[in-house]
Amino acid sequence: MALKVSVYIATSLDGFIARKNGDIDWLTGGESGGDYGYADFMSTIDYVVMGRNTYEKVLTFGGWGYDKKVIVLSSKKIKIKDKLKDKVEVLNLGPKKLVKEIEKRKAKHIYLDGGVTIQRFLREGLVDEMTITTIPVLIGEGLPLFGELAKDIKLKLLQSQSFKNSFVQNKYKVL
Amino acid sequence: MALKVSVYIATSLDGFIARKNGDIDWLTGGESGGDYGYADFMSTIDYVVMGRNTYEKVLTFGGWGYDKKVIVLSSKKIKIKDKLKDKVEVLNLGPKKLVKEIEKRKAKHIYLDGGVTIQRFLREGLVDEMTITTIPVLIGEGLPLFGELAKDIKLKLLQSQSFKNSFVQNKYKVL
Numbered sequence: 001m002a003l004k005v006s007v008y009i010a011t012s013l014d015g016f017i018a019r020k021n022g023d024i025d026w027l028t029g030g031e032s033g034g035d036y037g038y039a040d041f042m043s044t045i046d047y048v049v050m051g052r053n054t055y056e057k058v059l060t061f062g063g064w065g066y067d068k069k070v071i072v073l074s075s076k077k078i079k080i081k082d083k084l085k086d087k088v089e090v091l092n093l094g095p096k097k098l099v100k101e102i103e104k105r106k107a108k109h110i111y112l113d114g115g116v117t118i119q120r121f122l123r124e125g126l127v128d129e130m131t132i133t134t135i136p137v138l139i140g141e142g143l144p145l146f147g148e149l150a151k152d153i154k155l156k157l158l159q160s161q162s163f164k165n166s167f168v169q170n171k172y173k174v175l
Numbered sequence: 176m177a178l179k180v181s182v183y184i185a186t187s188l189d190g191f192i193a194r195k196n197g198d199i200d201w202l203t204g205g206e207s208g209g210d211y212g213y214a215d216f217m218s219t220i221d222y223v224v225m226g227r228n229t230y231e232k233v234l235t236f237g238g239w240g241y242d243k244k245v246i247v248l249s250s251k252k253i254k255i256k257d258k259l260k261d262k263v264e265v266l267n268l269g270p271k272k273l274v275k276e277i278e279k280r281k282a283k284h285i286y287l288d289g290g291v292t293i294q295r296f297l298r299e300g301l302v303d304e305m306t307i308t309t310i311p312v313l314i315g316e317g318l319p320l321f322g323e324l325a326k327d328i329k330l331k332l333l334q335s336q337s338f339k340n341s342f343v344q345n346k347y348k349v350l
Contacts, residue, residue, distance in 0.1 A: 013307075013330065013347070014321035015190040026327060122313070132188075136332055136347060138297070140324030146189035149315030152201060155188065157311055157341035166332035170343055172188070172311060 003102055004109045007118050007130040008041050009145060010167075016142030017115050022057045026137050036133055036169055046107035047071050049098065052078060054114030055088070073098060073117060095124045119147040127174050129158070136166035178277055179284045182293050182305040183216050184320060185342075191317030192290050197232045201312050211308055211344055221282035222246050224273065227253060229289030230263075248273060248292060270299045294322040302349050304333070311341035 010027055011017050018024050045068050050058075052074040058065065064084060072078060072090045080088050093101060102110055112118050112127065121127050132145070155172040162168045185202055186192050193199050220243050225233075227249040233240065239259060247253060247265045255263050268276060277285055287293050287302065296302050307320070330347040337343045 136330040138328040153313040155311040160337035162335035
């Protein structure tokens with residue numbers, strides 16, 4: 001069976017995943033306390049794949065939030081802290097080669113994180129599913145989830161769910 | 176009671192209301208046949224308010240789709256065709272003055288259409304509700320629904336509905 005590539009991300013209603021400086025202070029759920037299906041999703045994941053920018057931003061959050069292996073895609077050398085050495089791997093691979101590499105490892109499901117990485121994989125037709133949680137705020141500018149495309153990409157809604165705190169989570173299959 | 180200002184619009188999943196040339200060819204619902212609440216919404220509307228660009232685009236659709244009075248906001252003179260003269264009015268007013276003018280006329284509810292107009296009213300804090308129907312397609316570039324803001328705008332989800340053709344319609348109150 002081929003590798004499944006999924007996106008699981010939150011955006012502002014105007015489509016940003018972070019402010020220009022990377023801040024996600026606007027990304028608060030109030031008192032909901034739920035995890036919006038994140039733990040269930042993560043339990044199916046073999047690798048988290050992200051770009052260097054996202055990796056460096058995640059480091060600033062303090063504490064390491066991933067209990068799965070993380071692959072950082074980067075054409076530059078990155079120094080990985082000792083305590084993350086068995087958790088983080090840096091690969092200088094484009095989307096297609098990364099998928100091949102992961103398939104060789106017999107993994108079944110990867111989780112793409114970060115706008116640039118998601119956009120690169122979408123442009124190459126390598127994303128299978130996207131779970132997008134829309135936060136009820138307009139922030140005006142920031143880092144966009146989506147970018148330019150060579151052609152339209154159609155999707156099919158697999159699931160739609162709204163929460164008391166006004167979050168809306170839609171799960172799409174990329175056609 | 177104060178005037179209520181509503182937005183009712185469809186966007187691609189990547190947040191565009193039209194392609195760069197104004198085309199909405201991607202905005203097709205397949206065989207759903209539904210109107211996504213449009214007739215019910217329109218039945219509560221006193222005036223449709225739009226900018227010149229949207230007005231000129233609507234004219235190219237052939238046939239006039241609005242059964243309510245339309246106000247076109249424009250600082251330039253626009254020649255209105257004879258057969259639309261009792262249906263379309265051109266006003267050279269900004270958002271605040273437009274709202275005052277409409278309130279003077281004892282109207283209760285206006286429908287804002289077109290990205291530029293919606294963005295101007297949002298920036299001035301003059302939008303009360305937004306019904307946004309998300310079409311399951313990424314088009315990569317186009318005319319965005321939202322634009323820059325001086326500060327964040329928070330919203331509350333009033334209703335969320337998904338359709339068999341993968342459309343998702345969310346109704347928000349602007350806080």
